[in-house]
Amino acid sequence: MDKLEFLKSIPALKNFSKDFISKLVQIAEEGHAKGGEIIFKESDPSEYLYIIFQGEVIITKKIAPETEKVLSILKEKDIFGEMSLFTDKPRTATAKAKNDLTYYKFHSDSFRKLFSLDPNGTQKMLESLLLSSLERLEQTSRELATVYEISKIIVKNLPLNEFCEQVLKQLCYSIPEVNEGLFFVWNEFTEDYESNKISIPKNHKIIEFLSDKKETTLLDETEILSAKSYIITPLVKEKLIGFILLANTEKKVVFSQGTKDLLNSVALQLIGAIENIKNQQEKFNRERLDRTRSRTITW
Structure with missing residues (x-):
């Protein structure tokens, strides 16, 4: 041309x-x-x-x-x-x-x-x-509102499962094109990516798909969630620590660049939040173990 x-x-x-x-x-x-x-x-x-x-x-x-x-x-x-x-x-x-x-x-x-x-x-x-x-x-106003609402969820210091559920609920509200989602987080003990509904191994094809991704992208199909349209956001800090899979189960939709930008902004929030929740849980477990040991009598 x-x-x-x-x-x-x-x-x-x-x-x-x-x-x-x-x-x-x-x-x-x-x-x-x-x-x-x-x-x-x-x-x-x-x-x-x-x-x-x-x-x-x-x-x-x-x-x-x-x-x-x-x-x-x-x-x-x-x-x-x-x-x-x-x-x-x-x-x-x-x-x-x-x-x-x-x-x-x-x-x-x-x-x-x-x-x-x-x-x-x-x-x-x-x-x-x-x-x-x-x-x-x-778009900026919608993004700022979503980031603000997720910040409110972060400061609640919720258990990881409940935190993920509330984040998904907020994203489905903020993004009208989606009505379903799964939030997977890496579990270093089981070596699986776990959501509240299912777990998938580290060699699953969706993990391979995300291996070179750092930003939100579209997904053609996956057997872990039956839907018409998919969008997926990797959570990467040196390695993949989790991902969010959002979908429309009723119809094919076109996800705008604005939606991708929103999810990329949210991803930056979530990476730090997940690490903080895990660290707090590890601290709690150590303290509980120490208390248990202190009550143990050695003969």
């Missing part, structure tokens, strides 16, 4: 005249990046708007000196850096290539100068960008 046809296929640009798109082609700069390469960093000047031609882009924000939070993952035909059209304030997030990436970038000043050529198309584009921003804001 040539540059002109590609730009005409972008939903936010579809209402522009042919003359406008032709002028846009003239100011488009093609760029390439390898996986992991930074496109722009948080606090960089806002000078360009970007459109993905091929590949994916990860948008992240630093929330601690050594910690970044993934805000979204963008794909072909998605626009990012669009706030440069409205403000010259520094970037509020970092954009980096997830894999081999080809993109077009447009200097904001040059882009704005074209607006007068097609006021109607400009209005439609701005409405589209506003709608996209509102959708991202809605």
Whole structure:
């Protein structure tokens, strides 16, 4: 697909005249990046708007000196850096290539100068960008609400089984596309991944499937839960310490990138929480054993 046809296929640009798109082609700069390469960093000047031609882009924000939070993952035909059209304030997030990436970038000043050529198309584009921003804001609000509710579950200091049940209940409420789920946690004594309903061995094919996964992904099928659609979130800290399998048992559904982002954020919470619950349980067991030994009389 040539540059002109590609730009005409972008939903936010579809209402522009042919003359406008032709002028846009003239100011488009093609760029390439390898996986992991930074496109722009948080606090960089806002000078360009970007459109993905091929590949994916990860948008992240630093929330601690050594910690970044993934805000979204963008794909072909998605626009990012669009706030440069409205403000010259520094970037509020970092954009980096997830894999081999080809993109077009447009200097904001040059882009704005074209607006007068097609006021109607400009209005439609701005409405589209506003709608996209509102959708991202809605997703962020849903994610924050879910993270908050799971934080409330974490501070209850529940036994592991009850903790997993409450987390599943919250996720099924927060994600309308799912109505069933299983939460598996690695048991180092039995060497199985255990849920409240079933256990599976470490050589099970679903564990093999997750062996190279670090983020939420889709699953075609599995015999451990009968359903129409599946989404699975690995919990990884050096190795796989557990995973969450969510499903819709009634119909085929399409899980959005927003749902994947939400589950990835929750996974970061759960890894630390599970370790803490296990440590507390081990401490309790040691103390109980010590008390038992102290009451034992040696003859």
